[in-house]
Amino acid sequence: MIGHRGKDIEGLIAAVQPGLQAIFRTQRPVYLSTSSATGLMEAAVRNGARKRVLSLVNGAFSDRFYRISLACGIETDKLEVPLGNGFSADQLSSALKGKDYDAVTVVHSETATGALNPLEQLAKAAHAAGDVVLLVDSVSGVAGARIETDGWGLDYVLTGAQKAFALPPGLAFCAASENVLERAKQKKDRGIYFDLIEFDKYIRKNQTPNTPAVSLMFALQVQVEHIMAEGIEARWARHDEMAQRTWRWVDELRERGVGISVLAPEGYRSPTVTCIRVPEGQTGSAINSAMKAKGFVIAPGYGSEKDMMIRIGHMGEHTLDELEVLLEALGEVLTA
Numbered sequence: 001m002i003g004h005r006g007k008d009i010e011g012l013i014a015a016v017q018p019g020l021q022a023i024f025r026t027q028r029p030v031y032l033s034t035s036s037a038t039g040l041m042e043a044a045v046r047n048g049a050r051k052r053v054l055s056l057v058n059g060a061f062s063d064r065f066y067r068i069s070l071a072c073g074i075e076t077d078k079l080e081v082p083l084g085n086g087f088s089a090d091q092l093s094s095a096l097k098g099k100d101y102d103a104v105t106v107v108h109s110e111t112a113t114g115a116l117n118p119l120e121q122l123a124k125a126a127h128a129a130g131d132v133v134l135l136v137d138s139v140s141g142v143a144g145a146r147i148e149t150d151g152w153g154l155d156y157v158l159t160g161a162q163k164a165f166a167l168p169p170g171l172a173f174c175a176a177s178e179n180v181l182e183r184a185k186q187k188k189d190r191g192i193y194f195d196l197i198e199f200d201k202y203i204r205k206n207q208t209p210n211t212p213a214v215s216l217m218f219a220l221q222v223q224v225e226h227i228m229a230e231g232i233e234a235r236w237a238r239h240d241e242m243a244q245r246t247w248r249w250v251d252e253l254r255e256r257g258v259g260i261s262v263l264a265p266e267g268y269r270s271p272t273v274t275c276i277r278v279p280e281g282q283t284g285s286a287i288n289s290a291m292k293a294k295g296f297v298i299a300p301g302y303g304s305e306k307d308m309m310i311r312i313g314h315m316g317e318h319t320l321d322e323l324e325v326l327l328e329a330l331g332e333v334l335t336a
């Protein structure tokens with residue numbers, strides 16, 4: 001172990017910073033939080049929202065963002081689309097029109113449904129409506145799905161360690177725009193643990209405000225180097241290939257008479273997770289158990305539709321070859 005103040009930890013934080021910025025595609029500092037990702041969802045609204053929030057809800061995690069905003073005492077409305085769908089810029093523009101929202105929450109890759117939101121267009125729509133910030137949960141996006149924090153004008157992006165970063169759980173990362181920090185400064189009730197002004201002050205000294213999970217940061221350093229060696233563009237491309245292979249496989253099986261389909265419509269599909277409707281008469285949990293018996297970990301659906309779906313996480317360090325083996329086993333389970 002090394003101490004949490006001093007040259008060693010400062011060297012570690014300084015060493016991971018350029019890699020994290022490259023992964024987030026930002027020139028802004030990337031803050032390190034010793035918490036799960038949900039902590040930085042709370043930080044998003046505590047620091048970045050003034051009075052009224054619009055939450056784009058298309059699954060369990062975006063609904064969590066909505067509930068967090070309410071729980072922080074902010075007036076919050078939700079805009080919903082059917083499960084599996086994403087939001088278009090037009091939908092957001094009309095929801096913002098004539099209203100006094102100052103922030104929008106959105107989940108980039110809705111892990112509960114496999115839906116991907118078009119962040120670049122949503123950020124444009126938010127900014128066109130006035131001083132409205134887009135607060136982005138990209139927990140199953142960053143390090144797997146293309147994201148351009150600066151290039152797309154995203155005001156706040158958060159992620160966790162345990163999804164596409166493929167790290168042990170316990171750390172979360174975020175980047176915030178000047179606008180979000182300005183808003184934070186004016187808020188008297190932004191709390192202590194997730195105060196972005198403190199995060200910002202300390203990262204400039206290559207430190208964290210409180211004692212971080214130092215041991216997890218050793219893992220972070222190794223993984224950031226690994227991701228840089230693969231190249232972020234190549235990493236995104238690998239995720240795209242795995243996703244497209246999964247979608248093609250679903251089509252192939254359907255053509256052979258197996259009643260499955262990808263939940264998210266084309267154009268709104270996440271490259272890191274695919275949610276599949278299961279054939280009538282089968283359940284997500286039974287398929288999950290059968291796969292477990294074969295040595296594979298997939299997941300049933302999430303939330304209300306748990307048993308009507310299965311989810312495959314093709315993210316992190318998984319490869320196309322490994323995915324092929326999994327799909328073959330899943331095919332056997334579905335046709336048994």
Ligand SMILES: *Cc1c(COP(=O)(O)O)cnc(C)c1O
Nearest residue numbers: 036037038061111137139140160
């Ligand atoms: C996993 C996940 C979260 C929650 O992350 P925790 O680290 O468990 O707090 C939030 N949002 C999305 C989209 C997720 O996939």
